[in-house]
Amino acid sequence: MSYTNKRHTYYGGFTNDLSDTFQYPQRTDEQRRKHVTFGPYILGSTLGEGEFGKVKLGWPKNFSNNSNSTFDFPKQVAIKLIKRDSISNDYRKEVKIYREINALKHLSHPNIVKLEEVLQNSRYIGIVLEYACGGEFYKYIQKKRRLKEMNACRLFSQLISGVHYIHSKGLVHRDLKLENLLLDKNENLVITDFGFVNEFCSRNELMKTSCGSPCYAAPELVISAEPYEARKADIWSCGVILYAMLAGYLPWDDDPNNPEGSDIGRLYNYINSTPLKFPDYILPIPRDLLRRMLVSDPKKRINLKQIKKHEWLKPHSSFLSITPDEWDKLNNTQSVFRLAKPRRRYGSRPQSSCSTSSLGSRSDKRDSLVIDSTLITFPAPPQESQNHIITRPASIASDQRLSPIRRSNRHNRSNSAASVALQAVVNADREYVLSHEQSLSPVQNIRQTTGNMTASLSPPPAISPGDIIIETTPIKRNTISGSSIVPSLEKESSTTMQTSKIQPNNMASSQNHQYNKNKTQNSLQSAKTFYRTSSSSHTKPRPTSYHPGSYTTPPYNSNTLSIYEINEKAKSSASSQTLNQRDTSPFDSTPYLALDTCITSSSSIESSPKLITHGQFSVAKPSVDLQSVSGDLIKYKRDADVVTRIYDEKYKQKRKSLRYSGIFSDISCDTVTEESDELRPPESPFQQHEGQESIDKAKTEDTSEKGSRNSNIAKATAQKHVNNHLERSLNEAESTKKRFSFLSLYSYDTSKSSLYSSMDSKRKPSPPSQRRPKKDDSYQTNSKNHYITASNMQTSHQVSKNLPAPTMVQNKCTLETKKAVRSNRSSIMVSEVNKASVDNKAAQSPEHSTAKRVLGFFKRRSMKI
Numbered sequence: 001m002s003y004t005n006k007r008h009t010y011y012g013g014f015t016n017d018l019s020d021t022f023q024y025p026q027r028t029d030e031q032r033r034k035h036v037t038f039g040p041y042i043l044g045s046t047l048g049e050g051e052f053g054k055v056k057l058g059w060p061k062n063f064s065n066n067s068n069s070t071f072d073f074p075k076q077v078a079i080k081l082i083k084r085d086s087i088s089n090d091y092r093k094e095v096k097i098y099r100e101i102n103a104l105k106h107l108s109h110p111n112i113v114k115l116e117e118v119l120q121n122s123r124y125i126g127i128v129l130e131y132a133c134g135g136e137f138y139k140y141i142q143k144k145r146r147l148k149e150m151n152a153c154r155l156f157s158q159l160i161s162g163v164h165y166i167h168s169k170g171l172v173h174r175d176l177k178l179e180n181l182l183l184d185k186n187e188n189l190v191i192t193d194f195g196f197v198n199e200f201c202s203r204n205e206l207m208k209t210s211c212g213s214p215c216y217a218a219p220e221l222v223i224s225a226e227p228y229e230a231r232k233a234d235i236w237s238c239g240v241i242l243y244a245m246l247a248g249y250l251p252w253d254d255d256p257n258n259p260e261g262s263d264i265g266r267l268y269n270y271i272n273s274t275p276l277k278f279p280d281y282i283l284p285i286p287r288d289l290l291r292r293m294l295v296s297d298p299k300k301r302i303n304l305k306q307i308k309k310h311e312w313l314k315p316h317s318s319f320l321s322i323t324p325d326e327w328d329k330l331n332n333t334q335s336v337f338r339l340a341k342p343r344r345r346y347g348s349r350p351q352s353s354c355s356t357s358s359l360g361s362r363s364d365k366r367d368s369l370v371i372d373s374t375l376i377t378f379p380a381p382p383q384e385s386q387n388h389i390i391t392r393p394a395s396i397a398s399d400q401r402l403s404p405i406r407r408s409n410r411h412n413r414s415n416s417a418a419s420v421a422l423q424a425v426v427n428a429d430r431e432y433v434l435s436h437e438q439s440l441s442p443v444q445n446i447r448q449t450t451g452n453m454t455a456s457l458s459p460p461p462a463i464s465p466g467d468i469i470i471e472t473t474p475i476k477r478n479t480i481s482g483s484s485i486v487p488s489l490e491k492e493s494s495t496t497m498q499t500s501k502i503q504p505n506n507m508a509s510s511q512n513h514q515y516n517k518n519k520t521q522n523s524l525q526s527a528k529t530f531y532r533t534s535s536s537s538h539t540k541p542r543p544t545s546y547h548p549g550s551y552t553t554p555p556y557n558s559n560t561l562s563i564y565e566i567n568e569k570a571k572s573s574a575s576s577q578t579l580n581q582r583d584t585s586p587f588d589s590t591p592y593l594a595l596d597t598c599i600t601s602s603s604s605i606e607s608s609p610k611l612i613t614h615g616q617f618s619v620a621k622p623s624v625d626l627q628s629v630s631g632d633l634i635k636y637k638r639d640a641d642v643v644t645r646i647y648d649e650k651y652k653q654k655r656k657s658l659r660y661s662g663i664f665s666d667i668s669c670d671t672v673t674e675e676s677d678e679l680r681p682p683e684s685p686f687q688q689h690e691g692q693e694s695i696d697k698a699k700t701e702d703t704s705e706k707g708s709r710n711s712n713i714a715k716a717t718a719q720k721h722v723n724n725h726l727e728r729s730l731n732e733a734e735s736t737k738k739r740f741s742f743l744s745l746y747s748y749d750t751s752k753s754s755l756y757s758s759m760d761s762k763r764k765p766s767p768p769s770q771r772r773p774k775k776d777d778s779y780q781t782n783s784k785n786h787y788i789t790a791s792n793m794q795t796s797h798q799v800s801k802n803l804p805a806p807t808m809v810q811n812k813c814t815l816e817t818k819k820a821v822r823s824n825r826s827s828i829m830v831s832e833v834n835k836a837s838v839d840n841k842a843a844q845s846p847e848h849s850t851a852k853r854v855l856g857f858f859k860r861r862s863m864k865i
């Protein structure tokens with residue numbers, strides 16, 4: 001049983017002063033003393049450790065349950081604590097922090113980590129972020145070994161949506177990698193770590209500083225000293241991420257001359273000269289996308305607009321069609337609620353030891369890098385200041401939002417020039433948002449509506465074709481101001497919108513209905529309509545229109561590719577005339593233009609610093625949950641199951657129907673698809689051959705025996721036959737292919753967690769920006785040191801009897817080994833323990849050791865290269 005330190009655990013948020021409806025247990029003085037706090041937050045366990053220090057879990061000190069009905073938990077946050085000492089003498093670090101803060105202020109997207117606020121005291125700067133409780137994405141892949149295609153498609157769509165949003169703001173992330181992706185509680189992707197973010201503008205879109213991690217960095221960053229187009233570099237990184245999701249390991253890691261990828265120059269030469277290779281289980285369409293993304297020549301590399309339109313992402317086209325300005329508008333709507341929520345300052349303290357303020361003069365020097373978030377997020381009128389409203393019902397908050405009297409009396413705490421300026425910005429912003437709300441497009445109104453329906457779990461009402469689903473819960477009526485919504489909806493309905501009837505209590509059928517409808521309509525408008533209807537009715541991501549089994553075309557259509565290449569050539573030659581006209585994509589080449597076009601009425605506001613006031617610094621629980629309004633973002637875990645099930649059913653049916661036509665050769669799908677991804681063996685040529693043989697056999701038997709019963713028996717026999725072969729071939733294929741994946745790390749992690757649970761949270765495990773070991777490595781056991789590689793364990797265990805490896809690893813790994821592994825974030829991807837042994841060897845050879853350290857430094861720090 002694992003011991004849980006109370007100090008690091010949320011204890012229920014019981015407080016003495018705010019429990020008016022329920023008598024909570026009183027905390028003793030001793031308990032109270034135990035809590036480590038940072039400003040208004042109680043600090044909990046360490047979530048991870050980065051370059052700047054620890055990231056801690058936090059929750060509000062003064063959380064209370066004042067909601068009427070259910071027991072609420074406080075909103076948890078992740079607080080990145082940066083020692084001021086550690087950055088005061090390091091300009092590079094300082095810039096990185098400010099960059100991150102500044103970028104996050106401008107970004108509000110469900111797949112980008114939210115900045116709640118920035119706090120500081122004399123010793124620490126605390127960046128308070130939305131807590132992504134699903135953990136690190138690479139661990140998730142490790143655990144699953146590789147992702148199912150459907151899941152990878154969904155998560156990749158979210159990544160692309162987030163990256164597109166970043167680019168649309170004129171920013172580039174420049175350090176996209178698995179380690180910088182987290183998951184929320186519903187397994188939605190969250191992009192984090194904006195330390196390398198930079199700005200580009202349409203007139204000067206090339207960048208000179210190379211950054212990122214070698215394994216994810218685009219070749220042009222490494223090989224050439226020329227300025228590069230940063231958005232294309234982000235796309236390369238996304239390609240590497242997608243490859244890792246689907247394959248379970250990183251691409252181009254099989255250079256025999258550079259087995260560990262330690263020679264970065266060689267690695268990139270290898271990338272440039274070697275065609276991308278795929279494991280058998282990556283299907284043709286995702287392969288095609290990867291081939292287009294992982295193109296060494298950035299001019300030929302696909303752009304975001306093209307990615308969004310790619311066949312593979314069709315199932316998520318409605319989600320991907322949400323434009324950045326639509327996300328912004330949604331966020332603006334939220335900010336109204338946030339601003340309207342009167343609240344007192346944290347606790348009862350005045351400006352306390354941990355002031356929620358700017359970084360003083362530094363911020364001024366850096367163009368207000370850190371704004372006094374308190375001014376923005378706590379515009380509490382005096383009469384409201386004693387009310388703790390974190391769990392205030394939406395209706396109350398909205399009433400206050402609509403009260404001009406209450407709105408007028410804000411920001412009276414400070415008379416400083418900064419405060420006055422900020423007050424003006426906030427006022428302008430509020431006016432903008434309120435006026436904007438009146439003129440919201442129907443789409444926005446609907447989204448606004450849907451966004452406020454998160455509490456409603458009732459099934460969607462039945463509607464007639466042509467109707468728009470309008471939530472009629474009290475929450476909606478309270479939060480949508482004015483009467484414009486219905487007429488505007490009707491107007492749109494009569495002109496452009498096409499909706500579908502959604503049957504109540506029958507989500508699956510409504511999804512199927514939508515699926516069919518969308519398939520025939522096949523237009524952006526219909527996709528958006530689907531998005532609206534599905535989100536407003538709390539339906540889940542729509543059933544996919546993509547079936548792996550439906551690939552009846554050759555795996556890789558060379559004609560298509562060549563046409564594509566011709567197009568690309570034509571584009572690049574046209575674009576070579578001027579850098580500014582490089583891309584015809586409205587998203588990629590002219591992000592500002594796209595934004596301006598969409599928000600023409602607010603252009604002046606967009607160009608002002610007020611963007612930061614769009615709720616970015618609020619600690620308030622958002623009234624609108626962005627994640628509930630995006631069709632492809634899973635709101636509840638249950639939803640994910642539904643989607644997977646629907647997918648699996650379709651997948652199975654399709655494969656079944658193709659089984660006897662010989663198109664889909666993996667006829668063991670019925671049995672295999674029941675298994676988890678971890679258990680599903682990769683298809684091997686051998687396996688396919690056997691499968692095909694059996695199909696033929698079944699076919700022959702089928703025709704010779706007329707009766708259906710005999711036919712079934714024949715099929716069953718064939719199936720059994722194949723299954724036997726499959727089992728045999730699995731062992732053989734696994735042992736011969738030595739396909740390494742994250743599973744090895746998973747094994748390691750499992751053992752680690754059981755032995756070092758108390759240490760886990762404080763150390764960051766090795767990231768997967770590492771390479772799979774070579775075949776030879778996998779079988780080498782360092783008998784001298786008694787180190788057994790995780791990959792070795794995996795392979796040997798698979799050869800022995802396909803039993804889970806964790807226990808074996810757990811038993812055989814020594815304490816020293818694990819410590820060494822954990823402390824070294826730059827070890828190779830799979831062979832974690834082997835890395836320790838390598839390090840041991842390296843220690844004997846000073847030359848090798850130095851090289852290792854340099855490599856480790858590169859990988860660990862995501863530093864400039």
Ligand SMILES: Nc1ncnc2c1ncn2[C@@H]1O[C@H](COP(=O)(O)OP(=O)(O)OP(=O)(O)O)[C@@H](O)[C@H]1O
Binds near residue numbers: 050129132192862
């Ligand atoms: N919002 C969050 N929710 C949950 N965990 C988080 C969050 N932010 C960071 N973490 C955890 O903290 C770890 C370190 O965070 P992060 O990578 O942002 O720090 P950093 O100092 O920027 O690190 P580096 O730049 O070295 O990657 C992450 O790997 C993750 O495990």
